[in-house]
Amino acid sequence: MSHWEDTLIGTSRSFLQVKSKIPLLSRSRSTVLISGETGTGKELFARAIHYSGERRGKPFVPVNCAALPDHLVENELFGHSKGAFTGALVEKHGLFHEADGGTLFLDEINSLNLPAQSKLLRVLQDQEFRPLGSTKSRAVDVKIVAATNTDLRYLVETRQFREDLFYRLNILSVELPPLRNRQEDIPQLARYFVKHVAEEFGKNVVQLSPDAIKKLVDYAWPGNVRELQGVLHRAIALAMGNVIGCAEIDLPDHEVPRLVGTAVPEMTVSEPGGFQAMKAKVIDEFERAYLSKLLSSHQGNVSQAARAAHKERRAFQRLLHKHGLDRREFSAA
Numbered sequence: 001m002s003h004w005e006d007t008l009i010g011t012s013r014s015f016l017q018v019k020s021k022i023p024l025l026s027r028s029r030s031t032v033l034i035s036g037e038t039g040t041g042k043e044l045f046a047r048a049i050h051y052s053g054e055r056r057g058k059p060f061v062p063v064n065c066a067a068l069p070d071h072l073v074e075n076e077l078f079g080h081s082k083g084a085f086t087g088a089l090v091e092k093h094g095l096f097h098e099a100d101g102g103t104l105f106l107d108e109i110n111s112l113n114l115p116a117q118s119k120l121l122r123v124l125q126d127q128e129f130r131p132l133g134s135t136k137s138r139a140v141d142v143k144i145v146a147a148t149n150t151d152l153r154y155l156v157e158t159r160q161f162r163e164d165l166f167y168r169l170n171i172l173s174v175e176l177p178p179l180r181n182r183q184e185d186i187p188q189l190a191r192y193f194v195k196h197v198a199e200e201f202g203k204n205v206v207q208l209s210p211d212a213i214k215k216l217v218d219y220a221w222p223g224n225v226r227e228l229q230g231v232l233h234r235a236i237a238l239a240m241g242n243v244i245g246c247a248e249i250d251l252p253d254h255e256v257p258r259l260v261g262t263a264v265p266e267m268t269v270s271e272p273g274g275f276q277a278m279k280a281k282v283i284d285e286f287e288r289a290y291l292s293k294l295l296s297s298h299q300g301n302v303s304q305a306a307r308a309a310h311k312e313r314r315a316f317q318r319l320l321h322k323h324g325l326d327r328r329e330f331s332a333a
């Protein structure tokens with residue numbers, strides 16, 4: 001069994017359906033778009049696609065688009081030549097150059113601003129790029145695997161994401177199921193994390209008690225597999241014996257915020273735009289209500305609210321701007 005297969009754990013039908021597509025996705029030269037909620041393992045799937053294909057001997061370069069400041073995106077992706085701007089004393093290679101021959105994984109691609117989207121589209125179309133300050137374009141052979149935790153079709157409809165780039169990225173696509181939809185995989189995942197994290201800590205934790213497993217299975221896991229890993233990491237760090245019981249499983253005692261003061265709009269068969277329009281409207285209303293609830297819960301503290309939502313602070317601020325929410329309105333709430 002290859003290493004990537006060892007890390008993709010689960011036997012549920014929804015998970016195996018997605019996993020079975022990896023060989024096909026790895027053989028194709030086309031771009032791949034992976035969608036799914038935060039914490040579902042999108043980077044693990046991207047690595048599996050890379051390491052199971054003919055590019056496995058070449059670089060796999062991951063980049064979190066949400067962590068790239070807007071004014072540095074082009075420089076990070078394409079690099080610059082010497083003297084391109086004040087302080088550019090030496091030539092710098094960008095991520096496309098580093099990934100040449102291999103795979104560039106663009107995580108949270110929905111966070112790229114429109115100018116960066118335009119430049120990325122040109123690279124995908126022409127298979128070449130031009131570093132900042134250079135007069136010459138450079139050919140590049142890179143497989144693009146992109147990931148998003150947001151519905152890109154909705155962003156296209158609201159003109160936050162380029163339609164032509166979406167179609168260029170969405171040639172091959174796969175959607176990872178949230179952990180709450182593959183509950184039967186939770187015991188297997190939990191045992192995997194317990195084994196590996198216990199080894200990390202040098203502890204002799206050997207098993208989870210039946211009531212601990214039941215507690216894990218019954219939880220909704222808004223943070224998905226990443227949250228499960230964090231909960232077990234904490235349990236093992238604090239464990240006194242070699243069995244983790246229900247008491248050691250520390251889970252939040254609150255539900256994920258639901259639509260607050262927002263009713264799902266009624267839909268009729270004559271509704272303009274049909275299903276997609278109503279879906280976009282409901283998502284928009286949910287987002288605003290969810291953000292408002294988070295800001296209120298954290299007294300307008302954007303950093304704390306972003307962490308609670310499992311979002312990068314910059315991406316979270318973009319959502320606030322999109323919905324016209326000002327954190328100051330919640331600081332005294």
